[in-house]
Amino acid sequence: MASWYLWDGAEQQGPMDLGALESRIRALPDAGNVRVWTQGLSEWKAVDDALGPGFAKLPVPPPLPPEAFAAPAPVPAKYQNFVARHWRGEYPLWVSYWVVGFASNLAALLAIILLSQFMVAQVAYIPLALWTFFITMWSMLIGLAIWQATGIWRSATRRRIERRAAGKRAPWAVLAMVAVIAGGVQLCVVLARAAIPQIVEATRMAFLGDPSIPSYQVRLINSAEAEIAGGIKYGLTHDFEKLLDEHPNIRMVHLDSFGGRIGEGKKLNALIRERKLDTYVEVKCMSACTLAFAAGQQRILRRSAVLGFHRGAFPGSQPDDSTSSVEREIYGAAGFSKAFIERALATKNSDMWKPDAAELLSYRVITKLSDGREFAMGGNPLTRDDWDKSMQKSARVYAALKQKYPAEYGEILDILSAGSARGTPPAQLTEKTQLKLRSIIMTLLPQADDGVLVEFGKLRADEYRALQGLDATTCYRFVSGDSLNDSDIKMLPAELAKRELALHEQIVLSAGRRDTLASAEDSIKASWDGIKASLAKKGYTTADLQSLAMPDPASPARYCATAVELFAEITRLPGKDAALVFRDMYSSK
Numbered sequence: 001m002a003s004w005y006l007w008d009g010a011e012q013q014g015p016m017d018l019g020a021l022e023s024r025i026r027a028l029p030d031a032g033n034v035r036v037w038t039q040g041l042s043e044w045k046a047v048d049d050a051l052g053p054g055f056a057k058l059p060v061p062p063p064l065p066p067e068a069f070a071a072p073a074p075v076p077a078k079y080q081n082f083v084a085r086h087w088r089g090e091y092p093l094w095v096s097y098w099v100v101g102f103a104s105n106l107a108a109l110l111a112i113i114l115l116s117q118f119m120v121a122q123v124a125y126i127p128l129a130l131w132t133f134f135i136t137m138w139s140m141l142i143g144l145a146i147w148q149a150t151g152i153w154r155s156a157t158r159r160r161i162e163r164r165a166a167g168k169r170a171p172w173a174v175l176a177m178v179a180v181i182a183g184g185v186q187l188c189v190v191l192a193r194a195a196i197p198q199i200v201e202a203t204r205m206a207f208l209g210d211p212s213i214p215s216y217q218v219r220l221i222n223s224a225e226a227e228i229a230g231g232i233k234y235g236l237t238h239d240f241e242k243l244l245d246e247h248p249n250i251r252m253v254h255l256d257s258f259g260g261r262i263g264e265g266k267k268l269n270a271l272i273r274e275r276k277l278d279t280y281v282e283v284k285c286m287s288a289c290t291l292a293f294a295a296g297q298q299r300i301l302r303r304s305a306v307l308g309f310h311r312g313a314f315p316g317s318q319p320d321d322s323t324s325s326v327e328r329e330i331y332g333a334a335g336f337s338k339a340f341i342e343r344a345l346a347t348k349n350s351d352m353w354k355p356d357a358a359e360l361l362s363y364r365v366i367t368k369l370s371d372g373r374e375f376a377m378g379g380n381p382l383t384r385d386d387w388d389k390s391m392q393k394s395a396r397v398y399a400a401l402k403q404k405y406p407a408e409y410g411e412i413l414d415i416l417s418a419g420s421a422r423g424t425p426p427a428q429l430t431e432k433t434q435l436k437l438r439s440i441i442m443t444l445l446p447q448a449d450d451g452v453l454v455e456f457g458k459l460r461a462d463e464y465r466a467l468q469g470l471d472a473t474t475c476y477r478f479v480s481g482d483s484l485n486d487s488d489i490k491m492l493p494a495e496l497a498k499r500e501l502a503l504h505e506q507i508v509l510s511a512g513r514r515d516t517l518a519s520a521e522d523s524i525k526a527s528w529d530g531i532k533a534s535l536a537k538k539g540y541t542t543a544d545l546q547s548l549a550m551p552d553p554a555s556p557a558r559y560c561a562t563a564v565e566l567f568a569e570i571t572r573l574p575g576k577d578a579a580l581v582f583r584d585m586y587s588s589k
Contacts (some may be wrong), residue, residue, distance in 0.1 A: 002038045009033040025056035055286050068162040087147060089154020096155035097176050104148050108141055125263025127205035127234050134202045138195040146188050149180045158178075197315035205261075205399030210234060213260045218243055221376040221480055222423025225280075228268075229378070232288040244275055252278040253296075256377045259287025262312045269295040269330050280370075281305045282378045286352065288312070291327065294334035299365065302372040306354050307365065313349035337363045373427035377420060384417040391416075397504040401440070404508055408440050431485055438481075441504050446509040446587040450579035452506045454571070457582045458568045459503055461567035463496050469561050476556035479548075479563045517584055524584050531569045540565060 005014030008028060016024070025047060026030050030260060036046035047055055054478040078084075085091060086100050115137060156173040163170035188498035204211060216230035218239045226243055228236065244250055253272060259265075265288035272279065272295035279296030286308035293299060293307065311324055324345050327550070331341045340355075340363035347353040360366045379564045382390070390410070391398040412433055419429045445456065460583065467488075474491055477484045489497075532545065544562045551559060570581050 002040075003161070004036055004038045005038075007035045007044060015081050022056045029055065080148050083147070086151035087154075089151055089156075089158055091151070091155055093152075093155045093159045093173060093176060095153045097179075101148055101152060104144055108144055112137065125234065125261065125267055127202065130263075131199070131202040131206040134195075134198045138191075138199065140228070141195075142187070143330075144184070149183060152176055153180050155467075155482070155495055158360075166403065201315040205234065214258070214262075216257075219256065220247055220250070221378070223247070223249050225254065225255040225423060226250045226375045227256065227378050228292070229254075229256040232257055232264050232268065232292070234261065234264055236260075236264055237271055240268065241271055244271075250275075250277070252280055253292075254280050254282060254375075255285045255289055256281070256283050256291055256378055257285060257289035259289050259308075262288050262291065265289065266326055266330065268292040272296065280375055281307065282372055282375070284308070284457030291330050293329050294336070294365075296367075299334075300365050300368045300370050300375075301357065301360065301366045303357065308352040308354050310347040310352050311345050311349050322395075340361070340365060373430070374425050376423035378423050381420045381423075382417065384413050387413050387416040387420075395501050395505075397437070397501055397508060400505045400508040401437075404511075405444075407438070412436050423587060434489060435484070437504070441507055442586065444507050446583050447511040447514050448507045448577060449510040452503065452510050453579045453582045454575055456503050456507065457567060457578060458571050459496065459499050461564065463492055463500070463570055464498060464560065464564045464567060466493055467491065468564055472557040472560050473553075475560035475563075476551070476553060479560060480551035482553065514583070517587065520580050523577065524580050527573055527581050530573075531566070531581070534569050535562075535565055538565060550565035 002018065003015035005012060006016070006021060006024055007013070013024065016019075021036065023032060028034060031047055034047050035042045036047055038050075040052065056477040086096060089096065092101065097133060115133070153176075156170075156176040159173040160170040163173070208232075210233050213231035213233040213524055216228065216233060216236045216239075218236070219227050219229075220243060221227050226240070226247070228240060240253075269291045272292060277295070278300065279293045280300045280302075281293060282302045282305055284306045285293050286306075287310060290309055312327055327345060328341055331344070332338075341358075344353060355363070356366070357366070357369055361369070387400075392402070397513050398409065398412070401412075415432050415436060419432065422445060445453065448456070464475060464479060467478055470491055474488050476482070477488050492500075532542070535545070540562055544558065545566070547555075547559055548563060548566065570578050570580075570585075573581065
């Protein structure tokens with residue numbers, strides 16, 4: 001085998017066989033300056049001279065036959081419908097981008113609006129249904145976006161290939177691809193801001209017990225009143241309906257809530273309206289709770305209570321979403337003024353509008369203000385210890401009573417604790433407590449110190465005189481004790497009520513064992529004779545005095561006037577004599 005040498009103009013290479021020589025020559029950029037030599041050649045020669053002009057040159061294939069240029073027969077697509085053709089990018093770019101893209105976006109927008117309205121207005125509030133709604137809606141929207149973007153991208157790609165084959169550029173196809181990328185970024189933003197928050201919240205509602213809303217409590221207060229306290233959340237209306245079915249005499253529902261779900265508030269509103277109940281707020285009713293409050297035949301607010309309003313919201317939803325239409329409809333049906341509704345729904349969900357009582361009355365939101373005394377107390381009933389602490393703070397007489405007469409004080413606590421457990425309204429509890437205290441005081445009064453007795457007599461004279469100037473019938477009930485009620489006692493001027501409480505304390509503290517009145521019988525008789533004589537001069541007969549012991553409601557004015565004059569005469573006596581007369585008078589009762 002011949003050995004060859006190669007000189008490339010810079011260096012000599014070899015020996016090598018003919019095949020290696022051919023490979024090296026082909027690798028050189030310019031073979032014109034190459035010289036080769038092998039044994040038998042007299043000198044270095046050019047490649048063409050030594051080996052021929054075709055050496056180290058790649059062969060050129062002949063032209064292809066005509067059939068090679070025929071387009072292959074197209075494979076028919078499996079589906080030829082509109083959805084499949086757009087997915088494959090078969091439509092012109094302008095159709096894919098403007099017609100399909102615009103139409104699908106419009107359809108998606110309308111679907112969201114209509115489905116949201118239908119969900120809020122027509123479908124009962126069920127967390128699992130809400131979760132299914134969001135999962136379905138967002139899955140469909142994501143699928144639509146992928147289908148739309150894929151079709152536009154493929155159509156734009158075909159457009160670019162066609163324009164390039166024609167030696168032209170395709171700027172609109174490039175812009176369409178950029179728009180698809182921008183749309184994908186926008187979709188991710190929407191998913192992060194709307195879809196994910198909505199689905200997460202619906203999941204918490206459907207499967208975790210809606211932990212962001214406090215638990216609720218439904219309870220019977222008394223035969224006519226029930227209470228709803230805590231969060232307005234799924235299941236509340238169902239449980240309250242069961243309570244109403246078990247106790248058909250319930251006529252009023254107490255509401256105490258910071259709010260909750262608008263859907264459940266809507267259901268609760270419908271139930272309260274159906275049963276024609278009154279609604280009452282003793283402490284607070286905020287947000288979705290006001291939807292339930294609006295259902296009341298009578299809507300009653302305690303003077304110190306608060307109603308709070310704002311626009312409803314749901315995570316991931318726009319502030320002006322369809323929940324506002326539910327609130328607007330319910331408030332309008334309740335007769336709230338249009339100005340109030342607009343202001344309430346203009347309040348951001350992060351804020352709370354708390355109108356005062358005058359505004360609520362003028363806007364027809366409430367029908368009545370109350371001091372709450374005619375209704376049962378909401379919340380868990382106060383225990384005996386709770387009442388003890390409350391009474392010790394209310395007046396010093398109760399502290400004195402607890403110290404010296406614990407059994408009698410315990411009877412008062414029993415009245416309060418048992419009454420509140422039965423749902424007795426505060427007005428009735430106060431009345432029973434006052435009557436019990438009055439009974440205890442009147443029992444202890446004859447045993448009090450002389451000075452305390454005289455001061456008590458002066459107080460009674462001032463009380464009788466004050467009530468006489470207001471209403472003779474009230475004065476009669478106060479003096480006789482016949483059908484005396486809390487309203488009668490409340491008619492006394494505040495200064496007299498304060499004096500009476502202070503004297504009650506002194507009566508309790510000074511009461512003790514006293515000598516019998518037998519030793520002072522003559523002195524007492526003489527005092528009474530003088531009093532009767534003075535009264536006779538003023539036109540008051542023995543029958544008038546006897547009527548004080550046997551009250552006659554038919555003559556309240558004469559009865560009251562006799563009592564006023566009697567006490568005035570007694571208090572004119574010297575202190576010791578007046579004390580004896582009062583002791584004798586109250587001992588005989």
